[in-house]
Amino acid sequence: MASQSSVSPAENPYLYSLLESCRPFLRGEFESIDKDLPTLISVLRSVGAGECWHKHGSFLDHLIDIYKILKIWKAPSSVCLCGLFHSAYSNSYVNLSIFDPSTGRQTVRGHVGEDAERLIHLFCIVPRQQLIHDDLLFKYTDSDLVEHLEFSKASLKNAKEKGVFNGDEEWRRKLRLILPEDGLKVKHIKTGEDVLISRRLVAVFLLMTIADFSDQLFSFQDLLFDNSNGRLEWTGNNSGITLWPGDGKPGLWMNSASRMGAIYSLIVREEEILIEQRKKNGQNGGIVEGRDEEIELVIPPVFDYCTSVLDAEEQKEARELYWEGVCQGFKRGLDFAEEKLLMSIEKNRFVGEPHVVLGQIYLSKGKFEEAEKEAEKGLRLILEWGSPWDKRMSWEGWVAWTRVLLMKAKEKSWPTHSWGILNLGLVR
Incomplete structure (x- = not known):
């Protein structure tokens, strides 16, 4: 049986178009997005952005990610470039002055142009x-x-x-x-x-x-600022007892x-x-x-x-249901995990990962049509965000895994042995 493509332009034109717009980022083909982008990334790397700590990775990774998200959202070029350099002079949130605001503005302006540099400067002050x-x-x-x-x-x-x-x-x-x-x-x-x-x-x-x-x-900041009500008011202070990176739960x-x-x-x-x-x-x-x-x-x-x-409370409930399903499913069975994930999706329909995990459960049960629907929903949402909600894995990793699930659902097949799971990877 010939392998099927994970996303067909005839069957789902919107999802196909969305994937095509994301593909240059998935392949690292930055020059096809903007001919100057590889040079701009090299400039950021040369001033140490890749050496700076930033929440769940390096500052350089974060800058590229914000550019990617804004580009996927079809923001104007000046706004995307602002995203790529958005804290380059430091700002009210972080101490990341990789360019001196008193002497570096001309340098940054030479790289991104006057309109984008103005936005970058204002964003930082x-x-x-x-x-x-x-x-x-x-x-x-x-x-x-x-x-x-x-x-x-x-x-x-x-x-x-x-x-x-x-x-x-x-x-x-x-x-x-x-x-x-x-x-x-x-x-x-x-x-x-x-x-x-x-x-x-x-x-x-x-x-x-x-x-x-x-x-x-992600959950590290929730613990740090005691965001227990899920409204992100930045009022708490648990600096003395919050250990990075924490448990890696999705954030509130x-x-x-x-x-x-x-x-x-x-x-x-x-x-x-x-x-x-x-x-x-x-x-x-x-x-x-x-x-x-x-x-x-x-x-x-x-x-x-x-x-x-x-709703803030539904956001909290959805996160806990998701976490319980993905972390306890191995011990308590697929039916338990399925129930928790369905409840999570009902509370928060705006993230893709619960759909993705549910899709794998349906594949394991041989429910291929249900698996295909969930994988498509999950892929759409993850691509639209341009970033993962569950940050234990990268956005690229979630996209690749979901495409594997979608492809296998269309083929109506799923491995029945552990080596078969490890052998997955090819995406069409």
Whole structure:
């Protein structure tokens, strides 16, 4: 029997297209993504980025990963390059100044261009913890965000289809209150000077922070900051008793990231409404100086394209159910693991790994159609994130394993001996 391809363009065009966009990263073909990318990575390596510790690996790995995630999300080139150099001058979170901000800006500008370097510099000098959390996230409850997402969807539809604009709607008034149309003044983290950040740049920094958190956070930080409620408020201090890397569990960062995505969507929608209103008023929707409107605000596919908020408690329950299933399945049997994984997916449908493990269980049981469906769901989610939720294995490892499962499900075969499992690996 001829081996089948793991992903067919005819059967699943979206998944095939997504895999194709990720393939250069999976193969390390950086020059096909951007002809300058290999050189930029060499520059980062030459200044020691590969020697710096960073959460679950090296700083260089993290920088490349953020570039990859933003590229998969189809962010503009300047934003992706900002991701590649995003803490190069240090920032409010980490001490990683691989370029001196007083003398290195010209060097960085020469490598990435003026637009990207400006973003990199601003990203490094804003008080990001205050900006993202205190000034934005903590101003909304989860229910506020869910409600405002619904209202904003209707408002945008009315603006585009009917030419109806109502600036007095509650969701727009609140957004303008915490993030005015002309931007927000924050304090430079080192000099204390006022720095004006446009609304669109705030949105870009939200997008980058979602990518940043998804790549680096796991249970180590939850223990370090006592994130026991799953809302990532950074208020605890267990520095004296938290040992790196801990148990390697997935982190409880997804409620916070989903909230960032919701606020990002609110910003994007009101920006679109403002442009539609300018068109109606005969201004042709032209770019307004000082608002960074030349930067496209793309919507990443995660959290239903940033339209859903994951409940903090359900996030916690889903994580524990997943962990129990994958860690206790060997002792308590596949039926036990299957039950826990199904419950985990019901609580948190935004991550791929529970689907992947469930797919392997179905293969072991000879339930090939069910295995194929779960492997496809898992692969889609893992590719869309561009980073693993379960960081015990790399993103590339999870993608490769899931493709093996998908291929075997289509072939309707699965090894019945341990040597057969070890012999797996070829992916088509």
